Amino acid sequence: MQEELHKVIVGQETVIDQILAAIFTGGHCLLVGVPGLAKTLLVSTIAQILDVTFKRVQFTPDLMPSDITGTNVLEESEDGRRNFRFVQGPIFANVVLADEINRTPPKTQAALLQAMQEREITAGQETFALPEPFFVIATQNPIEQEGTYPLPEAQLDRFMFNIKVDYPSLDEEERILSSTTGAETQPVRKVLSAKAITYLQKQIRQIEIAPLTINYVARLVRATRPQDEMSPKFVKDLVDWGAGPRAGQYLIAGGKAVAAxxxxxxxxxxxxxxxxxxxxxxxxxxxxxxxxxxxxxxDVIERLLTEVPEPEIPKYGKS
Known part of the structure; x- marks a missing residue:
């Protein structure tokens, strides 16, 4: 997958690794970066190398929830009877790209909440299951504030990773300019099916994690909460509120993906x-x-990683 992605994407190794880790654990990603850093291109290329369905939604201020989830339409049959039929929206895909998600009002942003958490959509009195695997990869521009609607904390918490997409290095930028202004582009091939992704997700869940490492995750998450007695003084001074239990779940899931x-x-x-x-x-x-x-x-997280003590691995004597 990395080889195929690098036919189109130059650099961004950390970003690619984190997106793949989310895919292999069934998590959602939020890509944050200024325009022109190939966020949309990266997601669409991932969809090309996966043998899955892909839909892209451009979020705008006039977008309605039904434009994402789907809507009931009135149809007339041959015998003259009228019935409502549900027409699926673009959310019914394996990979959904929510482009510029902060450009649409909270009512439309909330249309993704049930899909991201329960992997299903409720329309009227019916509930429809989404295809497996299912990922939402959203992009967000951090510098534009006018005409944008910041994501609420409840929705941010549904994203496994908040991935910062940064500027390329000088060497990478030269390669980008050379490859994108030439005559030929390299085609990418599909390397993984939806069934294979689902199988890998089940295998990665079986990766072992020691109780001491789970204890480290719990202590690290609790240290982010200023009200907790385990949090350092600088957290109490600098933080309003910290991470919840879902953060610990995603730390372990992400760690399993990295190990795998x-x-x-x-x-x-x-x-x-x-x-x-x-x-x-x-x-x-x-x-x-x-x-x-x-x-x-x-800065707070990096300081926490230095101050929260790692678990001491027990030493055993010679038998």
Missing amino acids: MDGRPSVSVEDIRKVAIPVLRHRISTNFQAQAEGLATE
């Missing part, structure tokens, strides 16, 4: 640390004091 992609049968503390920032970035709210000191959420 690295070919290891068990999760290490380093795997947890590797996914800590994208999992916790959107689940911690800093206060005015942190903003006055120029500290971002990432």
Whole structure:
């Protein structure tokens, strides 16, 4: 998958690894970056290399919930009877790209909530199951504030990863300019089916994680909450509210995906640390004091990773 993606996408190894980790654990992603960093291209290329259905929704201020979920239409049969028939919306796909998700009002943003959590849609008196596997990958522009609607915390919490897409390096930018202004583009091939993804998701859930590592995850998540007695003083000073239990679930799921992609049968503390920032970035709210000191959420997480002690592996004597 990485080889096929790099036929189109230059660099962004960390971003690609995190998206693949989410796919292999059934999680959703929020890609945050300025325009022109190939966020939409990356998602559409992922859909091309997966043998799955793909739908793209461009979020706009006039978009309605039924434009995403679908709607009931009145049809007349040959014998003159009229019946309502549900016409599925673009949410009925394996991979759904919610482009510029913060450009639509909260009423339409909320249309994704049930789909992302329960993998189903309720329309009228009927509930429809979404296809498996199902992923929502949303993009967001962090610099435009006018005409945008920030995602509510409840919806942010449904995203497994908040992935920051940054500018390319000089060498990568030169390669981008060279490859995109040439005459030929390399075609990508499909390498993974929907059935294979579902199988891999079940296998990754069986990756082992030691009780000591679970204890480290619990302590790390609890340390983000200023009301908790386990949180350090700087958290109490700089944070309004911290992460909930879903953060711990996603830390473990992300750690299992990292271990599996690295070919290891068990999760290490380093795997947890590797996914800590994208999992916790959107689940911690800093206060005015942190903003006055120029500290971002990432700074708080990095400091937590240094201050929360790692579990001590017991040493056994020679037999």
